[in-house]
Amino acid sequence: MPNGVQHHILSVLVENKFGVLSRVAGLFSRRGYNIYSLAVSPTEDERFSRMTIVVDAESAPLEQVTKQLNKLVPVIKITELALDDAVERELMLVTVKGAAELRSQITELSSIFEAKILDVGFEALTLMVSGAADKLEAFTDLVRPYGIVELQRTGRIALPKLARQPAKLKAVKDRSA
Amino acid sequence: MKLTGAQALIKSLEMEGTEVMFGLPGGAILPVYDPLIDSSIRHILVRHEQGAGHMAEGYAHATGRPGVAMVTSGPAATNIVTPLCNAYMDSIPIVVVTGQVPYSVIGSDAFQECDTVGITMPVTKHNWLITDPQDVPRVIREAFHVATTGRPGPVLVDMPKDVSNQEMEWYWPDDVDLPGYKPNTKGHAKQIKDAARLMGEAERPVIYAGGGILKARAAETLRELAELTGIHVITTLMARGSFPDDHPLALGMPGMHGNFTAVTSMQKSDLLIALGSRFDDRVTGKVGSFAPDAKVIHVDVDPAELGKVRRPDVPIVGDCRLVIEELVKAVKADRSKRDWPDLSAWDRQLEDWKREFPLKYDQHDDGPLKPQHCIESLRDNTPDDTIVVAGVGQHQMWTSQLWHFNHPYTWVNSGGLGTMGFAVPASIGAKVGKPERMVWAVDGDGCFQMTAQELVTASAERIPVKIAILNNAYLGMVRQWQELFYEERYSEVYLSPDLPDYTKWAEAMGCVGFRVDDPSDVVPTIEKANEIDDRPVVVDFRVDYREKVYPMVPAGGSNDDIILGPETDKAGGR
Numbered sequence: 001m002p003n004g005v006q007h008h009i010l011s012v013l014v015e016n017k018f019g020v021l022s023r024v025a026g027l028f029s030r031r032g033y034n035i036y037s038l039a040v041s042p043t044e045d046e047r048f049s050r051m052t053i054v055v056d057a058e059s060a061p062l063e064q065v066t067k068q069l070n071k072l073v074p075v076i077k078i079t080e081l082a083l084d085d086a087v088e089r090e091l092m093l094v095t096v097k098g099a100a101e102l103r104s105q106i107t108e109l110s111s112i113f114e115a116k117i118l119d120v121g122f123e124a125l126t127l128m129v130s131g132a133a134d135k136l137e138a139f140t141d142l143v144r145p146y147g148i149v150e151l152q153r154t155g156r157i158a159l160p161k162l163a164r165q166p167a168k169l170k171a172v173k174d175r176s177a
Numbered sequence: 178m179k180l181t182g183a184q185a186l187i188k189s190l191e192m193e194g195t196e197v198m199f200g201l202p203g204g205a206i207l208p209v210y211d212p213l214i215d216s217s218i219r220h221i222l223v224r225h226e227q228g229a230g231h232m233a234e235g236y237a238h239a240t241g242r243p244g245v246a247m248v249t250s251g252p253a254a255t256n257i258v259t260p261l262c263n264a265y266m267d268s269i270p271i272v273v274v275t276g277q278v279p280y281s282v283i284g285s286d287a288f289q290e291c292d293t294v295g296i297t298m299p300v301t302k303h304n305w306l307i308t309d310p311q312d313v314p315r316v317i318r319e320a321f322h323v324a325t326t327g328r329p330g331p332v333l334v335d336m337p338k339d340v341s342n343q344e345m346e347w348y349w350p351d352d353v354d355l356p357g358y359k360p361n362t363k364g365h366a367k368q369i370k371d372a373a374r375l376m377g378e379a380e381r382p383v384i385y386a387g388g389g390i391l392k393a394r395a396a397e398t399l400r401e402l403a404e405l406t407g408i409h410v411i412t413t414l415m416a417r418g419s420f421p422d423d424h425p426l427a428l429g430m431p432g433m434h435g436n437f438t439a440v441t442s443m444q445k446s447d448l449l450i451a452l453g454s455r456f457d458d459r460v461t462g463k464v465g466s467f468a469p470d471a472k473v474i475h476v477d478v479d480p481a482e483l484g485k486v487r488r489p490d491v492p493i494v495g496d497c498r499l500v501i502e503e504l505v506k507a508v509k510a511d512r513s514k515r516d517w518p519d520l521s522a523w524d525r526q527l528e529d530w531k532r533e534f535p536l537k538y539d540q541h542d543d544g545p546l547k548p549q550h551c552i553e554s555l556r557d558n559t560p561d562d563t564i565v566v567a568g569v570g571q572h573q574m575w576t577s578q579l580w581h582f583n584h585p586y587t588w589v590n591s592g593g594l595g596t597m598g599f600a601v602p603a604s605i606g607a608k609v610g611k612p613e614r615m616v617w618a619v620d621g622d623g624c625f626q627m628t629a630q631e632l633v634t635a636s637a638e639r640i641p642v643k644i645a646i647l648n649n650a651y652l653g654m655v656r657q658w659q660e661l662f663y664e665e666r667y668s669e670v671y672l673s674p675d676l677p678d679y680t681k682w683a684e685a686m687g688c689v690g691f692r693v694d695d696p697s698d699v700v701p702t703i704e705k706a707n708e709i710d711d712r713p714v715v716v717d718f719r720v721d722y723r724e725k726v727y728p729m730v731p732a733g734g735s736n737d738d739i740i741l742g743p744e745t746d747k748a749g750g751r
Contacts, residue, residue, distance in 0.1 A: 015357060019306075023298060030299050067481035073303040073323060076357040 203249025230260020389453015
């Protein structure tokens with residue numbers, strides 16, 4: 001991601017009905033907000049889907065974005081995931097040019113980045129790498145000299161970080177504070 | 178009990194208390210028009226689907242109940258997009274039912290198919306495509322619930338023809354279950370207390386009342402708050418009638434064509450109490466220089482309005498009536514503890530402005546006829562509770578400025594979207610909703626030509642509305658802008674005073690038509706029109722085309738730069 005500070009991650013729980021994606025996307029376009037990336041999938045409860053929307057916060061104040069989103073009837077809950085309070089991942093598939101003599105260099109890079117080799121051809125390899133956005137960008141930069149044939153990213157998905165302290169200990173700490 | 182989807186639809190509308198609906202049948206909605214014959218619902222057959230939508234809006238404006246319109250698929254659905262957008266901008270509760278091609282052929286570019294749900298998504302509060310007849314009662318129940326609660330607005334239900342024909346087992350849902358729709362109507366107690374505290378510190382407070390007052394049925398509560406605190410009230414275009422204009426605390430309309438006192442009191446205020454208003458650009462002018470010294474209390478049922486344009490010092494999400502009721506209690510409690518500032522200096526200032534800068538125009542006995550004179554004559558020669566309807570343009574602004582609205586729900590107009598052609602169909606809807614009241618539409622000649630054919634509907638259905646056309650032979654507001662801001666280069670604004678011949682046109686549509694050229698004929702003609710109660714009346718007032726709407730804040734300009742107009746300049750004012 002080019003510049004982390006101007007983006008926000010919204011985790012949006014919506015009803016799993018047709019047209020919901022269109023409602024959300026339509027809201028963004030008609031209010032002049034920019035979506036940086038978007039990932040949608042069903043949740044553990046099949047009645048709901050979760051959208052992870054990375055918003056370009058310079059296009060609109062985040063407060064307006066969330067308030068307007070909340071007005072959509074199928075939107076049930078919106079959580080803003082601050083970078084420090086969320087675990088986030090993104091998946092990338094990339095096909096890199098690499099004839100036999102270059103394969104070892106590419107596989108070495110892949111092991112450093114914990115990328116998986118999904119497919120191997122005579123002249124190219126398809127790799128899968130997951131992680132935070134900057135890791136995917138670093139990997140992209142490093143394989144670019146070999147020649148990128150195709151590249152596809154999922155957009156980020158994220159969930160809030162879990163509480164680390166057991167409930168009791170936390171209560172003790174609160175009392176002392 | 179087995180019913181078809183179509184029967185279930187009509188029965189569901191009846192269950193929701195629908196007494197009247199406006200519509201026009203066609204292929205895809207045919208199955209629903211059949212059970213309508215046996216229904217208690219009165220159907221008014223319009224001549225264009227746009228008319229059905231605006232009638233539903235006029236009905237909702239006048240009665241507070243949701244207006245219902247039903248039309249077929251494709252072009253009928255696209256024709257009703259304008260009323261949906263109008264209702265969306267002005268928060269008017271309407272329920273629109275559209276026919277759709279059979280669900281089994283959706284997506285095949287069938288005859289009269291269009292993506293109605295897709296097209297209307299951005300102009301409805303919510304919409305539904307029914308795919309199973311068993312869903313009909315639930316969806317209709319949800320549709321009325323969404324349209325009428327929270328911030329009201331338009332909804333649309335798209336009904337495919339095969340779903341109308343298929344059978345379902347009838348039921349009526351006890352409740353609405355929409356997990357993502359829970360409007361918050363009760364204001365936050367601490368915020369309300371903070372609001373009362375701010376009011377108790379302000380020396381130049383004004384209440385900035387918007388359309389939300391009327392939507393929340395809060396006019397009486399607003400009056401109680403104003404009289405309790407002695408704070409003056411400004412009523413926006415959408416709020417005219419929510420506070421009586423004859424009340425000593427009334428300041429009238431603010432904004433681009435607001436009166437000097439209303440505009441300037443906001444500019445000089447140290448506390449704006451915004452109740453159900455939304456800081457529209459037509460009110461604020463240039464936002465950066467709007468009411469620069471004012472703190473803001475903002476009450477609105479739509480959380481997204483708080484902070485959208487101006488960051489409030491005290492934001493309160495809630496229904497205006499419920500919040501103002503609590504605010505009245507909080508004010509009483511606050512005043513029992515301490516003295517509130519003396520507002521008499523501010524009151525004197527406001528009175529001075531009112532006296533010094535009234536709305537002005539000159540009507541000479543020998544003509545030409547001034548549009549303002551027509552409106553004032555209408556105002557003074559009709560019952561106090563007459564419902565006044567306007568289109569969009571100069572005539573709308575003059576009517577809003579000059580009418581004395583002393584009752585809520587007596588003013589119906591198109592605010593946010595500015596829909597020319599709104600007046601004729603909206604007045605018909607208002608008269609259907611309030612048949613015992615006199616309904617006058619004040620319309621422009623440009624507006625009238627857009628939707629006049631609905632007077633055929635009014636004649637056929639014996640809906641005796643009265644239309645005053647302020648015929649200045651121009652698209653007057655556009656002409657005014659070209660005169661003031663485009664160096665009098667008039668581009669495509671001339672319409673002609675007698676093409677069409679409005680009286681003949683009126684007669685052809687089954688109405689009575691009158692023409693007035695002379696100022697002395699104005700009142701006698703209005704009196705004649707008032708006596709006609711068995712058919713619509715159209716009065717063609719031939720008015721002075723040079724007349725402009727003042728005061729005026731140029732678009733994008735600061736409210737401090739208000740232009741008062743030639744009459745005031747002559748009198749030695751600003």
